[in-house]
Amino acid sequence: xxxxxxxxxxxxxxxxxxxxxxxxxxxxxxxxxxxxxxxxxxxxxxxxxxxxxxxxxxxxxxxxxxxxxxxxxxxxxxxxxxxxxxxxxxxxxxxxxxxxxxxxxxxxxxxxxxxxxxxxxxxxxxxxxxxxxxxxxxxxxxxxxxxxxxxxxxxxxxxxxxxxxxxxxxxxxxxxxxxxxxxxxxxxxxxxxxxxxxxxxxxxxxxxxxxxxxxxxxxxxxxxxxxxxxxxxxxxxxxxxxxxxxxxxxxxxxxxxxxxx
Numbered sequence: 001x002x003x004x005x006x007x008x009x010x011x012x013x014x015x016x017x018x019x020x021x022x023x024x025x026x027x028x029x030x031x032x033x034x035x036x037x038x039x040x041x042x043x044x045x046x047x048x049x050x051x052x053x054x055x056x057x058x059x060x061x062x063x064x065x066x067x068x069x070x071x072x073x074x075x076x077x078x079x080x081x082x083x084x085x086x087x088x089x090x091x092x093x094x095x096x097x098x099x100x101x102x103x104x105x106x107x108x109x110x111x112x113x114x115x116x117x118x119x120x121x122x123x124x125x126x127x128x129x130x131x132x133x134x135x136x137x138x139x140x141x142x143x144x145x146x147x148x149x150x151x152x153x154x155x156x157x158x159x160x161x162x163x164x165x166x167x168x169x170x171x172x173x174x175x176x177x178x179x180x181x182x183x184x185x186x187x188x189x190x191x192x193x194x195x196x197x198x199x200x201x202x203x204x205x206x207x208x209x210x211x212x213x214x215x216x217x218x219x220x221x222x223x224x225x226x227x228x229x230x231x232x233x234x235x236x237x238x239x240x241x242x243x244x245x246x247x248x249x250x251x252x253x254x255x256x257x258x259x260x261x
Contacts, residue, residue, distance in 0.1 A: 001226055001227065002034045002035075002110050002147060002226070002227050003031070003033045003107070003220060003226045003227070004011075004033050004035045004037055004104060004110060004149075004224075004225050005028055005031065005033045005035075005036045005038065005063075005222035005224055006038075006039065006072075006163065006206045006222060006224075006225055007024070007036065007037070007039075007209045007223075008036045008038065008039040008185075008186070008205075008208065008222075009070065009155075009207070009208035009211055010038065010041065010043075010054065010192055010213035011053045011210065011213065012042060012043050013022060013043055013047060013050040015044065015213050016053075016210055016243045017210050018210075021057055021182060021205050021210060022196055023239070024209060024210070024246070024255040025060055027077075027237070027246055028063065029238065032063070032261060033063055034063070034064070034107055035063060035065070035066065035105060035107050035110050035112065036063050036064070036065045036066075036110070036143040037065075037105075037112060037114070037151050038065070038066070038068070039068060039114075039153055039185050039206060040069055040070025040071070040073065040118075040152075040153030040187050040188065041070030041071065041072040041153065041187060041188070042054040042067065042069070042070070042073055042097065043072055043073055043221065044211070045076065046073050046075045046092055046093075048096075051092050051093065051095070051096035055094065055096045057096070060181070062153045064105055064107040064108075064115045065105075066103060066104075066112050066151060067103075067195040068101075068103075068115065068116055068151055069090055069093045069097075069101065069151060070118065070187065071118050071123070073090070073092075073113070073156075074089055074090070074120060075092065076116060077110075077202070079197025080089070081174055084135045086120055086147075090116070090213050099208070100165040101205065102116055104138050105208050106142070107144070109146055109147060110146065110147050110149060111142040111143065111146040111147065111148050111149065112149040112150075112151060113138050113139070113149070113150050113151070115135070115137060115149075115152045116152075116153075117148065117153055117154050117166060118154075124164035124166065125152060125154030125155075125165060125166035125167060125188075126166075126167055127152075132175065135150070135176075135179070136199065142180075145184055147183065148179070148182055149181070149183045150181055150182070150183070150184045150185070151185040151186075152166065152184070152185075152186060153154050153186065153188050154186065154188050155187075155188050155189055155203075155205055156169040156184055156186060156196060156203050157169070157173060157186075157193075157197075157203050159191075159203070164186060165188070165189075172235055172256065176199075176201060177201055181201060181226075182232065182256060183203075183225070183232060184201055184202070184203045184204065185204055185205075185223075186204070186205045187208075189207065190208040190211070190213060190215045190217065190218065191216060191218050192206055192207035192222075192223065192238075192250075193205045194223070194228065194235045194254075196243065196254040196255075200234045201257075202234070204234045205220070205239075205240045206222055206223045208220060209246075219239050220236055220238065220239040221236055221237060221238040221239065221246070221249065222236075223235065223237070224237055230252050230255065230256055231253050231255055231258070232256055233251065233252070234248045234251070234254075234255075235248060235250075235251050236248075236252075237249060
């Protein structure tokens with residue numbers, strides 16, 4: 001039964017709760033998932049020292065990791081930053097985190113594709129035509145029986161207009177479903193949730209694991225996801241201050257569409 005830990009919106013930089021890093025690392029070591037997926041926004045302002053802090057954190061994780069950049073991982077604050085944002089959008093991410101922007105992870109029965117969906121000027125998420133072709137090509141090489149997973153930053157289920165989610169999300173889901181994708185991982189809103197769409201795809205959204213920028217009364221949280229032959233279970237683990245630990249908060253279970261084929 002493969003398991004994964006889904007983190008998002010770590011936001012190293014201002015408002016980052018450093019003490020939560022140690023709790024996360026302790027949980028990862030204890031739970032020993034088959035993979036750790038981080039769906040964007042490793043930094044707050046894409047500053048070099050923020051990426052350095054993120055790199056140190058990632059280096060302490062022994063499990064296979066897949067990361068993607070989020071909208072906050074693009075330079076933005078100064079005129080010089082804007083020039084870099086328009087010409088070398090992810091040079092800092094590639095220097096400190098991962099040389100590839102879109103990447104694949106094949107580990108322990110999980111086949112995960114991470115897709116950058118950010119635009120340097122427009123809000124919300126997009127995939128290009130070439131990214132869709134890459135998705136199709138990569139999914140075709142997944143081992144028989146592997147759980148096919150997509151990670152992208154912006155939420156495919158909007159739940160309102162703020163903050164902006166993935167544009168044309170219905171089209172994206174219609175594209176993924178016949179190619180055997182069973183699970184999509186998002187972040188961006190800082191509000192954890194999970195549901196199953198009419199296409200049979202489970203969409204799990206992680207809250208912010210370590211940032212003080214929580215929203216709508218939701219605290220810091222991450223997702224623990226387990227998959228067996230019949231179902232996908234998403235456990236939201238939220239930080240509890242009195243216990244000084246991440247504890248079970250909500251659980252969702254969904255039937256696997258693959259089990260019906």
